[in-house]
Each structure stands twice: as C-alpha cells, then as structure tokens.
Amino acid sequence: MTRRHEEIADELRRAIAGGSYPVGAALPSESELASAHGVSRGTLRQAFGTLQSEGLIGSRQGARRVVLAATPSQSFTELRSFAQWARAGGRTPGGRVLSSRRARATEAEAAQLQLAPGDTVLHVLRIRTLDGDPVLLERTVYAGWTAEAVEALPDDCESVTQSLYDAVGLVMSHGEHHLDAVPAGTVDARELSVRRGSPLLRVRRTTTTTEGRPVETSDDRYRPGTVVFTVRNSVQANPLARTAPDH
Template identity: 50%
Template sequence: MSSLYRQLSDELRTGIADGTYPPGSRLPSESELAERYGASRGTVRQAFTVLAADGLISSRKGTRRLVLQPTLVQSFSQLHSFSQWAASIGETPGGRMVALVRREPTELEAGKLELDPGERVYHLTRLRLLSGRPVMVERTAYVERIGALIGGIVIDGDDESITIRLEELGVVFAHAEHTVSAIPAEADDAHLLGVRPRTPLLRELRRTTDPANRPLEWSDDRYLGDAVAFTVHNSVQANTLVRSSATVTKETPA
C-alpha cells in the first residue's frame, strides 16, 4: 500500500486534473489537510513537495500552495508510471500491447540486467496513448522473475499501469537511472506512432533496480518530440545531474 503522503498527493493531483483546484487557485492549508486526512503536517508537506517537484503547485512555504498552469511536462519521479503522469495532466492514459515474448537477452540487456549465462528475459512492446493519441513506444526487458508476472497484467487490460500492479504484488522499484537523448524514428517507431520515418523522437533509456540494487528492468521508451518534455529537479545538496555532448543523465530514487 502506498504511504499516506503519496495517497494524499495522488488525491490532490486528481483534484487538480479534474478542476476541483483549477490553475490560479490555492490548495487548502497544511492544517486543514492534516485534520481532513488525519495526518501530520509533516506528511502534508511531503505531499506538497511531490506536487511541487512535478510542477503542479508553487513551492513557496509559509502560505497556501498555488496551483500552477498545467503543462505536458513529465518529471523523472513519474517516469515509472505513464498512467499516473497522464492522469496528472488531465489526459486519459491508454495502450496497446504489440508483443510480449520470453527470449534470450541481447548482449546489452544481459549486461544491464546483470544476467547469468542461460537466463532469459520477458520483453514487452507497448504503444502508449494520451487520450487516444499515440505518443510513445515502450520496449522493456524484465528479468525473468518479474517478467513472469507481466503476462497476467497485460492480459487484464492494455490500459493497466504495470508499475502499480507490480507494486501491489510486492515488487519495489527503488532506484532508477535515466538517459534522455534525441533519436530519429526508425521504421517500426514510425509505423506505430503514425509518423514519417526519421521524425525526431525523445528517447528515454531506463535501468531500474530494487532496494538491494538488483536489476528489475531495462527500458527503451521513445516519445513524440511534441508530446512531452522532461524536467529534472536538483540542488547543491544532492546534485546527480550529469551532462554530456549527446545525453542528459539523471539518477533518481523511483
């Protein structure tokens, strides 16, 4: 079960998305929300921190938080769940499974997932939609013990959030390393997204591990360039942002 501050942030996020708290309005005060949810003010502040990091509310302390104008910005803290991000910006998440296969890993997958010889992966390809519009091709290789759970999840419904379902089954996504770069659409990407080959895409590579740093997944997600932007929040106290000539890398807790 999600911790209380995440439940509170999710409820406030839903209220922002459905217009209960429209842009320019102010959220209830810390004390009001603490009383309403039977939580401490520290828990409420944690929920506010999550929403501020995602660009939904102002981060100024000592006053009621202001709801900001929504944008199609996806923060790194949301990269694990396309469905949660879509809901947070007022869009309806959707998806279509293209393929799910159990197979030998590629050399890259074997290295990223730290697999022993003979181990296999479950590889999932899905087309993700925002309110019916194709915006992302998701290609994820899961270690076998996690991949074995995926079949039942995607069979239940293409709109399912795999991350949330896996968390309900006890899988903990504790750490992730993200690499974002630009890439031209390959033939398969173009076909699935309904664009011309070589259309600019944003590519997000992600390696996720559990609390013991055991690899869980290696994902190659490709977004339409005009469908999403990424935001990174860092500080001098905890700055893990790395710049290079071709990519931007950010290591964050999931």
Template identity: 55%
Template sequence: MSSRYRQLADELRAGIADGTYPPGSRLPSESELALRHGASRGTIRQAFALLAADGLISSRKGARRLVTQAAPVQSFSQLHSFSQWAASIGETPGGRVVSLVRRGPTELEAERLGLDPGARVYHLTRLRLLSGRPVMIERTAYVERVGALVGGIDADNESITLRLEELGVVFAHAEHTVSAVPADAEDARLLGVRPRTPLLRELRRTTDLENRPLEWSDDRYLGDAVAFTVHNSVRANTLIRSSVKEPPA
C-alpha cells in the first residue's frame, strides 16, 4: 500500500489537474489538511514536498503553498524511480545487483554528499532491465545512514526508492545533469554492447526534506532505449524520461 503522504499528494495533484486548485491559487494550510484527513502535519509536509519537487506548488515554508502550474506529464518521483517509470510505459521493471560495498568515498562523492573526513558510503552497482532487456547501469553512492537500509532491501525485486520512503527516507529534491559518454569496458560487458558505444549519462544528486544529501548517482542508459525531454515555462521546468519508440525526426 502506498504511504499516507503519497496518497495525500496524489489527491492534491488530482485537485490541481481538475481545476479545484487552479494555477495561482493557494492550497489549504497544513493545519486545515491535517484536520481534514486525520493526518499529522509532518505527513502533510511530506506530501507538499512531493508536489514541490514536481514543480506544482511553491516550496516556501510557513505559508499556504501557491499552485504554480497544472499537473506535468511525468512527476519527479517517476523520474527518480526506474520501477515506476518502467510500469508507466507498459514495461516490466527488473534489476540485478552487481555489487554493494561499504567503503570510503571518492573525492567527488565526498564533495557532492558533503561528507566529513573518515565518513563511509555504501556504493551500489545495479543493472536495470526493461522487460528482461538490460538498458541502464546504476552506480549510486548512499550516505551511510541510508546505505545501511539499502543493504536490507531485496534490490533485485524491489524498488529501492519506494522501500526507502516506506522507511521514512524521502527523496525530496534532485539535481540532474545529462550528457553523452562512450561505454567503458564494464558498461559494455553489463549492457551487452561494444566498448565505446554511445550512452546517455545522468548524474544525480538527491537530498531530503531538510536538503541533506542522500545519494550521488552515475546512471548510464542505452541511447536507443531512453530519451530525456525538458519542458520549460516561466513557472517551472520539468525533466521527463521517456522510452525511445522510433528514431527522432
């Protein structure tokens, strides 16, 4: 069953989509929604965080949230979770853990995760599948408190994102950098392609509700399996991941 805050976020998202809360209007306050739904204000804040991450509402605290735009084509949570995205396009998600190790961070991981000297990370390498076909490699460094939870998840058969959120780890904000890279020897072996085959590379830094770093990931996709589209507006920018069904025009 979905977490309570996800259910509330979906209800508010539906209200934004059907015009109950049009762009420029304000959502009910945290206390109003908490009373209406019999939920804690912390749960309401988590729901607001998902809507803010999707670019639907302002993220300002201490005031009623302002609706900034209509519902986007694809939410941030779907972009972050490979399993949700795969299901949304009619594919069966799959995965295979290549390695999960606890180790010292690289210089880049330490910088992007804001780690102190002597800190450790859990580094996961996982091959992701669409209906049995290898299409992406995840290489993710988790801060230690999150990585320790990942170690107890059946990452071959469960969505790490959704399971962590059930355990109280909310992926609230993310920065994405998308570029092209040639497949190195390990990429080629795992994806079953020739070395130097062009891949789409997504670098992702994710933080929680308090903007504390959770993960730094280097994900590499087969270029004929996925595409990213950015929708720009004066109110918000939405990054959408889609499958490649036909050559671009």
C-alpha cells in the first residue's frame, strides 16, 4: 500500500513537471501544504525528503523549499534501476529484448564478473523506452549463475532489477559507473532512431550483490537529449572520480 508521504511526493512531483512550480520558484510553506493535504508536518517532511533525494527541490534553514529541476535526476550516491528512475519522474518505462544468447566469457568479461575465462555468461541486447519512445540501448552480460532467472523473464519486462528480486530474491546493491561519449554504430542508429555516427552518452556499469558478487556488466547507450545525469558534490563529499580514458 502506498504511504501518504509517497502520495504527496507524487502529487508535488507532477505539479513540478507540469510547470505549476517552475524551476527557481518557492513551494508553499510547510503549514500551507500540511493543511492542504490534511497531514502532519512530519509526514510532509518525509515527502520533501523524497523530492530532495531526487534533486527536484532544495532547502535552506528558515526558508521555503525551492524547485531546482523539473525532472528527477539520477544521483550517483544511490543505485536505482532505469524503471525506478523513470517512474520517479512520472514517465512510463518500457523495454524489449532484441536478442539473448549464452556464450563463453571473454577474458575481459571474466575479470569484470569475477569468473574464470570460458565460464558461461548470458548476453542480452535490450531496448529501453520512455513513454513509448526509444531512449536507451543496453548490452548486458550476466554472470552464468543468473542466466536461468534472467531468461525466464518476459521479453517486455519493465524492470529486470525488481523482477529478479521478486522471482529469486536477488538484490543488486552496488554499482560502478563509467561515463563517456561514443558515436552510434549501425545497431545503435537503427534501434535508437538516430544517424550513424551521432554522439551517444555511454554508461558502462558493473553491478554487484550486497556481498560484492558481480551480477552483470553492461554497456548502456542513451539517445541524445533524452536523459541528464546530475552530480551534486561539496567540500565534504565528492562522488566523482576522474580517470584516464580507455584506449
């Protein structure tokens, strides 16, 4: 059952996305919103906390919350699936498997997934959509011990992360991400409806369980203009690390 603070957060999220509270605008006061929704200030602050974690609003001591962005950003201090991120922004996520095959792990795949070279892995090519439009092409390599569970999922599975948790209790807890830009190849261009050679944002990620066991490694390519990754840091915390590009 959806809790009241989640419902309020969703209402405010839609109002922000719809322009009722544009970027830079202050939200109504706590007392005004608490009265309007018939809840305590504590419940309202839980809703505010959710929106702040998504980068939608900010706050200062003694001042009203201010809208910082119209759509939720993906924070690099938390791990959320594509479907979770999309739904947090009021969008409808979708997906479809284009191809799936088992193969023997290459040396690079084995190293990333902590396997022996030649161990079985599962290669899945999947297109992701937002409100029906293609935005992301995923090339995911799953460790062999997850292959049967992944293959059992429907081809149009909305959230692989949630479905694997529901089906076999698999929790993807940690992720490492590397971002760069690459030109669209033939498959990228066809599936994302862009010209060959168009610049794509690439996120290479490896996801592990709570115990640190690698589950998957993936090469994710986003169509231009469809997503923004935002990083907020401070003198106390910096979630980014600069590394030299691979050659």
